[in-house]
Amino acid sequence: MPTLDWIGKKAVLNHHKQVPYRLLHCDASLSAGGPDAGNLLVQGDNLEALKALLPYYAGKVKCIYIDPPYNTGNEKWVYNDAVNSPEMRHWLGKVVGAEAEDLSRHDKWLCMMYPRLALLREFLTEDGVLFVSIDDTELQGLRGMMDELFGVRNFVANAVWQKRTSPDMRLSFSTAHDYVVLYAKNSDTVRFRKIPKSKKQAAQFKNPDNDPRGPWVSSDYTAQGYRPNQMYTIRTPGGKEYRPPPGVCWKNVESVFLELVRDGRIWFGKDGNAMPRRKTFLSESGGNSVWTWWSNDEVGHTQEAKKEVVALLGDENAFDTPKPTRLIRRILEIATDRDSIVLDSFAGSATTGHAVLALNKADGGQRRFVLVEMDESIAASVAAQRLRRVVEGKGDAVPACGGGFRYCKLGEPLFDERGNIHESVRFPELAGHVFFTETGAPIPRTPRRANGADPHPSPLPGRERGYSPLLGVHNGKAVYLLFNGVMGDKRPNGGNVLTGAVLRELPDASPSQGEVTVRVIYGESCRLGAARLKREGIVFRQIPYEIKVT
Ligand SMILES: C[S@@+](CC[C@H](N)C(=O)[O-])C[C@H]1O[C@@H](n2cnc3c(N)ncnc32)[C@H](O)[C@@H]1O
Incomplete structure (x- = not known):
């Protein structure tokens, strides 16, 4: 298998094993809701925080979502997107040594991510999955590293998220999408749930005959080909007769058709004389299969994400790069059970925690989240405040989701x-x-x-x-x-x-x-x-x- 190499790789290959275990201290003043809800927001560098959490969550997390710095080199944002924050520079100097001086932006990013991804894998259940948001800047590096850490055969998909609604007119070639790269701990055991039908899709189901089973859509009752026992004559309730049109036959044999008619599952039009069509009820239609195209009308876009944070925190500049909760909800809907543990170790404004609380409220689930955010002011003033408002509600605009979380900080090393x-x-x-x-x-x-x-x-x-x-x-x-x-x-x-x-x-x-x-x-x-x-x-x-x- 081709492998990826970069300056500093040797120094970080086993680094996650040398990171000391540290204590976690709870800060009640920044926590909210029921302390026993089982949700955590940890402020600290995720390498040390993950190591501190490992004894409690190893092999227990069903779904990890991370949204690491994309390494675009844009450092004027609220947080340092490139791996160039003072904390990271200090850490790289310590771990990689003198060589760190010569690292390119990409080497640094790979050095930062490798030990963190290695640790994250240890948290996953056997049927667990890891989703990573990324753009083209580090997509290749990420795939190379993940192939090495998870195994090529455990690559599941690279979903394309349509993050914008229109091109950026300032650019001559504007990017419409990010990626959500997905690996399984073990691709043999992983299963994905279907995506619930969107409101728009559900609205296509109608009930013109007031069927007590609720709204339905109808589909053509013919199938391609010639099957002699599916070529019978159909007589409508109004007395009109139909034969299959040229090149097709009816969908089922006659006995099945008659059973469907008896059960009210065949539609002959309002006048009872149209070509037969098969009814499919919304309540029985199940969801849609997951595919790799995640459009913004289904999972939200960056402007929507920004609005969500502003609605909760009332500050336009609170956080520059949140993801929409609908994007995380899509991930939770396809990859979690109602009692799964969800981990996000680059938490930012805590969209993942918000999405977990909201989905639990919607479906009665008991999912729990563990979030880690390094930046103290983002953790305390953005993530914790957002979560508090989601738990407690904020006026009419934001309904209370209930639940709660504990805010923790990293303490002394155990030894x-x-x-x-x-x-x-x-x-x-x-x-x-x-x-x-x-x-x-x-x-x-x-x-x-x-x-x-x-x-x-x-x-x-x-x-x-x-x-x-x-x-x-x-x-x-x-x-x-x-x-x-x-x-x-x-x-x-x-x-x-x-x-x-x-x-x-x-x-x-x-x-x-x-x-x-x-x-x-x-x-x-x-x-x-x-x-x-x-x-x-x-x-x-x-x-x-x-x-x-x-
Ligand atoms: C792109 S943002 C995540 C945004 C988030 N998905 C949301 O919807 O708000 C990346 C976050 O990771 C944090 N971060 C960067 N390096 C980190 C580290 N080593 N440990 C923990 N958090 C880190 C940054 O401070 C930033 O808030």
Whole structure:
């Protein structure tokens, strides 16, 4: 397979593995609605934010949509479109080293995107998909990178989105479209839903005979070719007789036709004497198959997107390059189930979060979103404010969608340079990390404490109340963590040491967690001998030294 090369590639190939895990801190003042809605907006560089989120969402995200900087070189916009923001320059200098000085704009973009795409892939479910908005500036680079990271056979489509309604008169050759490039984690398992009929399409269905099954359209009842048993004579209710016209036959054999007539599915015109036509009801017609042409009358255009943001935030200059919610809705409609998790790591004005909340309201779904935005002012003043107004509603113009989200910031790394656990790390945070690095899977939901008390809420949904030392079971491996006195203060070091007494008190996995073949116990030290550990089917791992740090 031909592969893409660029300056700095070697430095970034495995970079995503070296990015440290960091804590996430919740800021209630910028959050809105129900905190347990399970939606997150994280402010921070997505490389670090994705790494922080991975222990909780690896393999769980059905649909990722990203709209990265297109790298057009236009830096006068509200955000830096080229990979030239101070944060990115600093990051490139650190990761790529001296070579970074010589990178072209395109090398820089590829260096920026590669580790982020590598991480994003780890979030996808087996039937998950990744959509990327892009234009011609980096389309080739993106395709080359994605072929390498996802595999050529997992390329699904390159949809063309008609983003404008008319040519830009200032240009001699105006661009009408962007692309939405689509890859699957595994193209064998991915399935797309049909697109619901648009209002315009639905309006073509009428009900001239007041059929109780609702509006319908009619279609020609003939088929190409000659089939002897489909050449019968049809007599209309008004008594007129029809034979198939030359070169065609009727669509079905006579017995099927008569059944359709009995069921009121054949239309003979208002006077009951016209050539027969087959009725198709709107309620039974299903949706349209997805294709690669996404016209602006179906999925919106850039002006519409701008208007949506202005309607919500009341500021013409709030954000320059939003996507229309209808574009994201199309993606959600074809690629998500009602309870899917949706991730957007270049969130901008949070159109993806808006589209998720609105679609949930429309179809009663419980989709959840995770958004990441690096720019602090965009995250706090644009994305969070937009989401707040979508949740709560804004006058008559914007109906409340309900739901809610938590606003988080990246905190300290979980481990310092010497691999010691940072002093502010709480039990649930280390638990999530330990379970993920031990099993490669996110920590399952853990039971609440008996009194439901939660002295140190984590911003991550559904994890904060599980303080059982049994973190979960994965493929026969039960993982335990003795940390921060989880077993109570009576025991050595507050129960962080594995002693015979502590072992006796460790909870067993329940039958619903599956058979346990080995118990992996993380703790500060172990007072049990090797023979006992072997006999009991225990592997002991000492913290912090035996916890994977990156
Ligand atoms: C084209 S805009 C996305 C617009 C968005 N789809 C919308 O509808 O509003 C790209 C966004 O990605 C953000 N961004 C760029 N680099 C980033 C990074 N490394 N981590 C997180 N966000 C980043 C930019 O600040 C910008 O807001």
